[in-house]
Amino acid sequence: MRRVRLANRWQPYRWELHEVVPHEEAFGSEPRRIFGDDHEERWLHPGYRVELYADDAEGYYLNATVDTPCWFVLWRMEEAATVAEEPIARPEVVTVSYHDAGRWLDAQENVEQVPAPAEVVAWFREFADAHYVPEPRRRKRPESFRRLEDRFGNPASVSTGKKYGGGEGGGGG
Template identity: 30%
Template sequence: MIKNPAAYRSLPIGVVLRRSPGVTRWVPWVWTASAVLPGAGPAEWRVLRSEGEVTEYHAATPLLELHGAETEAYLHGLSAQVPAVYIIMRQAPGADCPLDVSLVTASPYEAQDYTDSGEEIVEKVPMPASLIAFVREFVEAHHADEVFVKRRRDKKRVDLTQDGIGDERIAKAADIYASPTLKRRRLQ
């Protein structure tokens, strides 16, 4: 049972992407999400750090949206050994930036839905302590456990009639799996 399904909070989350050299000649660069910055300001591919050929960018700042109807999923994510936030990205061929960050979510269920299509790239990044506190506070304010109600069966007897045993054109019950034959007229 949800206390308030209209409950909603959001927080801007900066996404840090790391570009490192690929290990084969067919993949020149490997892009991974390395961190998130809760409450970050807007930034479009700002270089944060560069060491040798490895560079980290503040790629985008999407909103992390928390909804009252999804508190069970957030609770599941918080109970993991390492609570994580999920970054959903798409490749942007022909653009200046190779990846387009489309969503940041704290729901492992929503992240799993995005992995089904195969078009999006889903990266799991550990949640910082401040973000864990933000999500936990929201869950504590809006989550209520659903009471399991077992469905009761009807008392109607369904085994009293025999349906679909075989083809009615077959005369004997022993031949229920035989194929029907056409009646032939005998010429006299």
């Protein structure tokens, strides 16, 4: 995660996703500051695992078939400072599923994306190809075959005969 200083007195900085990298044992298990100067800080958050599930194969397929497949990261601000002088942004979940990212965005969570490397894309694309079965397209019935309903959803009928008014030559009006 990266904290970038802003030229704004109301909001002196903002947090954003910088990158997702493969885990290495040397990273340890706790978040730590790996870079800092007057303009930005970068924090390493090790130990996130990305797992693929057959029931989300469509989400991986959708990601794999766009121009720039990516990682999606849901992150939240700490409630209280734990490893720094003030609260920091912490990733909660890392995924490659469009469906997961969409649900999180619908819930108004902080979700950001960065491009995924080719070997990661090949990994989840292969999984999606093995598990994703597109739903067959259903033929849409022409509107002329649609059942008539009134505005309350009750069956409606159409007649061509006159229901009100006088007969032929009856006048009255």
